[in-house]
Amino acid sequence: MEEINPWSSQPSVDVEKLFTDFGIEPIENVLNLLPEVPYFMRRGIVIGHRDYRQIAGCISEKKPFHILTGFMPSGHPHLGHLMVMKEVVWHVEQGGTGYVTIADREAHAVRDISWEKCDEFGREYLACLYALGFEGETYFQSRNNRLKDLAFEAATKVNFSELTAIYGFGADTDLAHAESVITQVADILFPQVDREPAPTVVPVGIDQDPHIRLTRGIAHKMRMFTVEERDGYISVRSKNAPEAALDAVKKAFPHAKKYEGHVDIRGAECADVATMVREIERAHGGFAFYTPSSTYHIFMPGLTGGKMSSSNPESIISFYEPETVVRKKVMNGITGGRMTLEEQKRLGGEPDKCSLYLLNLFHMVTDDSELAEIRRKCMAGEVTCGQCKKETAERVVAFLKHFREKMDACADRIRM
Numbered sequence: 001m002e003e004i005n006p007w008s009s010q011p012s013v014d015v016e017k018l019f020t021d022f023g024i025e026p027i028e029n030v031l032n033l034l035p036e037v038p039y040f041m042r043r044g045i046v047i048g049h050r051d052y053r054q055i056a057g058c059i060s061e062k063k064p065f066h067i068l069t070g071f072m073p074s075g076h077p078h079l080g081h082l083m084v085m086k087e088v089v090w091h092v093e094q095g096g097t098g099y100v101t102i103a104d105r106e107a108h109a110v111r112d113i114s115w116e117k118c119d120e121f122g123r124e125y126l127a128c129l130y131a132l133g134f135e136g137e138t139y140f141q142s143r144n145n146r147l148k149d150l151a152f153e154a155a156t157k158v159n160f161s162e163l164t165a166i167y168g169f170g171a172d173t174d175l176a177h178a179e180s181v182i183t184q185v186a187d188i189l190f191p192q193v194d195r196e197p198a199p200t201v202v203p204v205g206i207d208q209d210p211h212i213r214l215t216r217g218i219a220h221k222m223r224m225f226t227v228e229e230r231d232g233y234i235s236v237r238s239k240n241a242p243e244a245a246l247d248a249v250k251k252a253f254p255h256a257k258k259y260e261g262h263v264d265i266r267g268a269e270c271a272d273v274a275t276m277v278r279e280i281e282r283a284h285g286g287f288a289f290y291t292p293s294s295t296y297h298i299f300m301p302g303l304t305g306g307k308m309s310s311s312n313p314e315s316i317i318s319f320y321e322p323e324t325v326v327r328k329k330v331m332n333g334i335t336g337g338r339m340t341l342e343e344q345k346r347l348g349g350e351p352d353k354c355s356l357y358l359l360n361l362f363h364m365v366t367d368d369s370e371l372a373e374i375r376r377k378c379m380a381g382e383v384t385c386g387q388c389k390k391e392t393a394e395r396v397v398a399f400l401k402h403f404r405e406k407m408d409a410c411a412d413r414i415r416m
Contacts, residue, residue, distance in 0.1 A: 022209060
């Protein structure tokens with residue numbers, strides 16, 4: 001199987017192979033379950049999911065769910081970070097309880113970022129979130145003692161050979177790096193400890209799937225019971241439950257029979273049994289986690305090609321760059337244009353290869369019909385790359401001016 005490095009600034013991920021190897025489903029399979037489809041799903045920015053049906057069900061039925069994501073403060077935030085923030089804000093608007101972690105332990109362990117810089121960059125990320133309208137809980141990993149306790153519990157369910165298989169860790173891997181991975185597992189599970197257990201969705205880039213797979217496995221291992229629907233009955237099987245908890249399951253259902261290590265229940269719905277078992281588990285000191293769900297979005301393309309990453313300053317547009325620098329970067333961006341003007345008019349451009357068109361698709365053009373017209377003109381050869389760059393530069397400059405004002409206005413909301 002393909003090994004994925006979540007910390008690479010230039011990840012090479014075969015999306016189709018990743019979906020096949022690791023069981024990620026196309027997002028198109030669940031769009032019909034949503035009351036409304038957000039633009040980042042309509043436009044093919046979010047392309048895959050794990051177990052999103054339960055989240056779509058919560059949205060449709062107005063049931064509780066959590067939405068969590070995290071940001072590693074290894075540099076100043078830029079346009080490449082906005083998509084996952086927008087996903088979080090949208091899910092909160094749909095009724096989700098929002099959580100955002102600033103992964104300063106990861107930044108310190110993996111990128112050797114000083115704690116002072118982690119604070120500085122972290123505040124900027126939070127300002128971006130609040131500028132987008134985020135409402136919910138935020139925290140820094142290093143300051144959350146309940147998170148650290150949860151990470152310790154999670155660490156009892158994983159060994160180093162498993163981390164090696166997932167991440168390629170070896171003899172030279174720092175223990176702090178491994179610990180930062182377990183802290184991220186705790187981040188994903190933390191909303192279900194801080195609030196009630198509920199379905200939780202984690203929007204991430206495709207390269208972050210190893211964290212999701214690891215957490216889903218650990219969440220399952222930390223349950224006291226499994227609930228299985230069998231031929232004509234429901235079987236509640238103990239994994240590490242105390243005998244008193246198994247007795248409570250038997251007592252909760254009038255047509256239940258208790259055996260060694262499991263209780264079989266007839267005449268009940270599986271969903272109802274699962275809900276009751278979760279309550280019993282919590283009453284006996286268990287976590288009763290829902291296995292977390294996830295969505296996967298494609299990378300925001302860098303202006304110079306590849307992923308938009310702080311390690312390549314020319315590839316990014318950050319939020320406090322001077323207007324002259326922003327215009328220069330946009331005008332120098334890689335496009336999907338032809339070699340000559342004659343070829344451009346005859347063959348048309350290739351918008352899907354153009355960093356500027358994708359910049360418009362991700363953030364700058366909110367109206368679908370306007371974006372479709374930009375695409376049509378490009379492919380018909382009715383517009384030159386130079387003209388399109390100038391128009392895009394104007395959009396970016398206007399967007400950044402407005403966004404910076406909103407970020408500055410949110411500064412007093414940031415709590416360390």
